[in-house]
Structure formats: C-alpha cells, structure tokens
Amino acid sequence: MGLFDYFRPPSSSKSAALAKERLQIIVAHERGDRRNSPDYLPTLKKELLEVVRKYVPIDQSQIKVHLDREGGYEILELNITLPEERLSSR
Amino acid sequence: MCRLATVIVVTSGKGGVGKTTTSASFATGLAQRGYRTVVIDFDVGLRNLDLIMGCERRVVYDFINVINNEANLNQALIRDKHVENLYILPASQTRDKDALTKDGVERVLGELKQSFEYIVCDSPAGIERGALMALYFADEALVVTNPEVSSVRDSDRILGILASRSRRAEQGDSPVKEHLVLARYAPERAHRGDMLSVEDVLEILGIPLLGVIPESSTVLQSSNAGVPVILEESSDAGAAYGDLVERFLGKELPQRFVTTQKKGFLKRLFGGS
Numbered sequence: 115m116g117l118f119d120y121f122r123p124p125s126s127s128k129s130a131a132l133a134k135e136r137l138q139i140i141v142a143h144e145r146g147d148r149r150n151s152p153d154y155l156p157t158l159k160k161e162l163l164e165v166v167r168k169y170v171p172i173d174q175s176q177i178k179v180h181l182d183r184e185g186g187y188e189i190l191e192l193n194i195t196l197p198e199e200r201l202s203s204r
Numbered sequence: 205m206c207r208l209a210t211v212i213v214v215t216s217g218k219g220g221v222g223k224t225t226t227s228a229s230f231a232t233g234l235a236q237r238g239y240r241t242v243v244i245d246f247d248v249g250l251r252n253l254d255l256i257m258g259c260e261r262r263v264v265y266d267f268i269n270v271i272n273n274e275a276n277l278n279q280a281l282i283r284d285k286h287v288e289n290l291y292i293l294p295a296s297q298t299r300d301k302d303a304l305t306k307d308g309v310e311r312v313l314g315e316l317k318q319s320f321e322y323i324v325c326d327s328p329a330g331i332e333r334g335a336l337m338a339l340y341f342a343d344e345a346l347v348v349t350n351p352e353v354s355s356v357r358d359s360d361r362i363l364g365i366l367a368s369r370s371r372r373a374e375q376g377d378s379p380v381k382e383h384l385v386l387a388r389y390a391p392e393r394a395h396r397g398d399m400l401s402v403e404d405v406l407e408i409l410g411i412p413l414l415g416v417i418p419e420s421s422t423v424l425q426s427s428n429a430g431v432p433v434i435l436e437e438s439s440d441a442g443a444a445y446g447d448l449v450e451r452f453l454g455k456e457l458p459q460r461f462v463t464t465q466k467k468g469f470l471k472r473l474f475g476g477s
Contacts, residue, residue, distance in 0.1 A: 128397035128398075129397070129398055130394065130397050130398060130399055130400050130401065130404065131397065133352075133353050133400050133404075134400060134404045134407075134408065136353065137353055137356050137357060137400075137408050138408060140357060141356075141357060141360045141408055144357075144360065144361070144364075145360070145364070156373075156374075156376055160376070174374065174375070175306065
C-alpha cells in the first residue's frame, strides 16, 4: 500500500469471492462423478476374492472391480489375474 | 518399540505448493520433539528433499537401491545433521517411478516401522504411480494447499484418491486421517478479498485445518541454505511449522498467522508490507 492507495476507497473487485464460487461448482461436479460408484463395490470385491480363493490362491491386488456408466447403461468390469505357476502346472 | 509406527503422506496433487518444504519441516519438528523419524522422498527421478534438507552431497544409496536389494537400509539412510532422531531416505535420481513396486515399498516401510515412530512420505506431484505409492500405505495425510483455485481443486482430487485408492480404503479399514496445511497464505490479501481466505478453503475442502503457513521470504532463504525452515524459529513460517507440529501431536494452539496486522500511519502512508 503506497501513498495513493491510502486515499483510494478499498478495492471493490472481490476476485476471491469469484474464485470460491467457481471452485464450489467444479468441486461439487467432480465429487459427483467420483461418488457415483455404488458403495457395494468394496464388499463385492471382498466376497469375490473369497470365492476365487477357494480354488486358486490369489491376493487382493489380483482382483479388479470397476463400474462404468455409458449413456443409459452400466458396465461392471471384473478382472481377475490368476497366478502363472498355477496355469503352467496344468 | 512399544507403539506402532505411523505413516504420514505429505501430498497435494499440484506441484510447487510446498510439499517438500512441509515434509522437511514436519519431519524435523517431530524429531526435535524426540520422536524417531524418517522422511522418504518418493519423487523418483526428480529428487529434491535431499537439497531442502541440505544432505545432497551425502547421498550414496537410495530408496530404489533398497527396494531392489542393492543396498540395505542402514547403507541408504542419511542421518540428519541438524537434529537428532532424524533420518532421510533419498529418492533415486536415475530411475523412473515404475521402480516403485507396491511389494517393495511395503517391505521397506515394514523394516522402517521396526525402528521409527513416524515415517513421513514426501509425495511427488500428480496422481501417477509415485504419488499413488506415497499415499497407499498412509495412516494420516497432510494435504498441502495454496489459497488458489487450481491448488484447491487438485487437493480435492487427492482427497478422493485417499478415500478410494489407499490401502486403508481397499481393505475397508478406518479411513486415512486427513489434515489441511494451507501454505503461502497472505492474510492481508485475503482480507482485501483478493485471495481465498482460510474459511473459504476449509468450506470447500471440508477437512480439519492443521496449520496455516504464511507466505514468507524465509522459505526461499532456507531452501537456498539447505536448512528446513522450521529451524528458523524467529521467522513467521518457521514458527507456523512449529505450531503445526505441536498441533499434530495433540496440543491445541490458535492459528497465529491468519489475521492482518495493524499498520502504523507512516507505514500505511509510505507503503511496505
């Protein structure tokens, strides 16, 4: 603040208010996308893991469950990686 | 060790907001207060924690060497020259982030947990492998944010990743405990309405505030010298980091650097901040 600012009324351009408004909108929008994934997914993944484990020894990282929405329908994608030695021993 | 080690990730999404500065000062502050602390640089390929901590010339082996069993932890850990109880595990400068394997990181963290109380993980920017590995095993997270639109948006994104892609989230454990660190704050600009205020950022992100670090020229001076700014106790930023560490350890302290100071008539007339 210099000499001239002292005689000037306080700035009326409240750009921070604009920033806050824009952020609230975009953040709400992006959170919406993120939280669209149904909350049964983690449990589904856990139970699938238990079933597969009855037959093949796999760990948590070898099972992927993903839900996509495209237009009017949903795609549930399951990806289970089986251990290599299991396959080659057959 | 009677208590289990706590893993804390320092993360942000956006680059250049003060993650490494915060990691260095936070780890130094914990160690100053007597806790055995190690700080790990996860920015493989672009290491910088060593420079900020002033130990760049003492790096022999690094995190990736330990993951690949080319060196053991005792060979790679660098003892901090400023405070007791503090060790630094530098990132590799020559490898890329694919060298960070989940199993490898888990094994190294497991070993560190045997001898340290706090493990601070300095995350790289972005949401790629390095950042994901830095946050995956975290118990708590310091989310470093600047009062600026892109930084706040990226922090929100990182909060989403902490809530969905950390090990705690994947295994259905209690969620990663989140703390906001609002860095490079200029109270007078927020007061004028030119900068998002502490309250604005808190309202948008909705996580508890751990500390506000004021914009300060001392941060650059400290990084020039390779001394974590928390050791500059007489500076605003150093004192703010000191308070932040105390609050993390459970002490209730008011935020000191969030209001404008009244200027004298002459200072207002002739300028200067």
